[in-house]
Amino acid sequence: MTQTVRGVIARTKDAAVELVDIVIPDPGPHDVIVTIQACGVCHTDLTYRDGGINDEFPFLLGHEAAGIVETIGDAVTHVSVGDFVVLNWRAVCGECRACKRGRPWYCFDTHNASKKMTLTDGTELTPALGIGSFADKTVVHEKQCTQVDPTADPAVVGLLGCGVMAxxxxxxxxxxxxxxxxxxxxxxxxxxxxxxxxxxxxxxxxxxxxxxxxxxxxxxxxxxxxxxxxxxxxxxxxxxxxxxxxxxxxxxxxxxxxxxxxxxxxxxxxxxxxxxxxxxxxxxxxxxxxxxxxxxxxxxxxxxxYGDCLPERDFPTLVELYIQGRLPLEKFVTERIDLGDVEKAFDRMHAGEVLRSVVVL
CATH class of the missing domain: 3.40.50.720 (NAD(P)-binding Rossmann-like Domain)
Known part of the structure; x- marks a missing residue:
């Protein structure tokens, strides 16, 4: 059954973002629905809003996220319901020429969800970096989920999803x-x-x-x-x-x-x-x-x-170093904000006032 949740979209080029209702579809065989706990505000999201990536509006913004696996597709084996995961946009395919040469961090055909999230009128959304996590929930491919230590702060470790890992x-x-x-x-x-x-x-x-x-x-x-x-x-x-x-x-x-x-x-x-x-x-x-x-x-x-990273290799290790106090990831979180404050966070980022604003849900 589909679900209606809140999400932050960029409807047209250079326009302020909007907090609207979006529709989460039932997951495809290898898809996963994740309840988002926190998502960082990255400059890439601003670039999407301003049309600097492509013109496939409307965009569902957000991609530096951590959360809990809520629902899984019939063929999912990579994660289980209840897992705490950091989302990533390098879900390696295992089949392209880079993967077959033992260089999966260069994967040329990374996985994304098979189902599209939409506005309530049926308009398909383009998720930022294949994730779209300025939302209460999102749908991604199972390999876009990397399981990490559940005791970690979602607002901190979610930042590994893009800028900090880069x-x-x-x-x-x-x-x-x-x-x-x-x-x-x-x-x-x-x-x-x-x-x-x-x-x-x-x-x-x-x-x-x-x-x-x-x-x-x-x-x-x-x-x-x-x-x-x-x-x-x-x-x-x-x-x-x-x-x-x-x-x-x-x-x-x-x-x-x-x-x-x-x-x-x-x-x-x-x-x-x-x-x-x-x-x-x-x-x-x-x-x-x-x-x-x-x-x-x-x-x-x-x-x-993306820092030539391999999420399955790097994310758990870096989260463990953070928990041990050997990697001060918490210092990247300048402020914690609500889902409706993304546009203001863009202004603060553009002014150089923050390392990261993090949406906490």
Whole structure:
């Protein structure tokens, strides 16, 4: 039997979001209905609202979520009713060329629910990143659910569903930060600060936070940065080299995703160092540089998709580290808000006032 619940939608491009009734269908064979307990407000949701992803309006927003499995389809084996899960948008297929080559974190054909959620008039909704969790309940594929320790705070661990995992993974998985490494992170919002926390977790000895906002730099210090650079009045490349014996950092992570920040990352690294791009550029951005510089600097230039994570491998481990007090995920939660406050949360995020607002249901 279908259910009618509340959900936050973006009906048209650039319009304020709306809290409306939505219809949850009966699950398909491999689908799962999850009762949402908490969902983070991510910049990707704002990008959906503004038409920056595609034009498949109306969108059901929200994707950084944790909750309880309520109902399962007839063929579901991955989770059970009552399981506490973090939702993910990399539900690996096991059959594509990446999966078959043993690289499932690059899966090219991830699973989504077979049934569509709708408005009460039957209009189909496009769920953000295949999840759509600014709602009392949502329907997802069973492999979009990762079971974790049920004693964890949903408002905290749900953030692994996107931004925090993207940053942590950019350092630990993509950048392969190790003990004693020097790391610089450009951009200290939620993703950048998660990269800083990941570098600290991996044992980096020098962790340099770079931003133009002193408040964000203070957050970075709380999450493990050993040094900070305010790029509004200090040249980042020179400052990074000064803090690393004149050489540059072993790993530089660009959490902004602009041509100028990527160039800063490139020239801030040591010879044979690694650049990781995790900030998402827009389609019109271009980089023009001497090809000789690429050759002479050596090293690795990487992009990081979702922190190159494998949810079934990474989420339970990171949640356990959080519970043990070894990974301060709780510091990412700036405020807890109601479902009707998402538009105000977008304003606060755009103003740089929060790391994460989290909707608690």
């Amino acid at each position: 940053g942590l993974g950019a350092a630990v998985n993509t950048g392969n930060v190790g003990r004693g490494d020097s790391v610089a992170v450009i951009g200290c919002g939620g993703v950048g600060d998660a990269a800083i926390a990941g570098a600290a977790l991996a044992g980096a000895s020098v962790i340099i936070a770079i931003d133009r906002d002193d408040t964000k730099l203070a957050w970075a210090k709380e999450l493990g940065a050993t040094h900070t650079i305010n790029a509004s009045h200090t040249a980042p490349i020179d400052a990074v080299k000064e803090l690393t014996g004149g050489h540059g950092a072993d790993v530089v992570i660009d959490a902004v995703g602009r041509p100028e920040t990527w160039k800063q990352a490139f020239y801030s690294r040591d010879l044979a160092g690694t650049v990781v791009l995790v900030g998402v550029p827009t389609p019109n951005m271009r980089v023009e540089m001497p090809l000789l510089d690429f050759f002479s600097h050596g090293g690795s230039l990487k992009s990081s998709w």
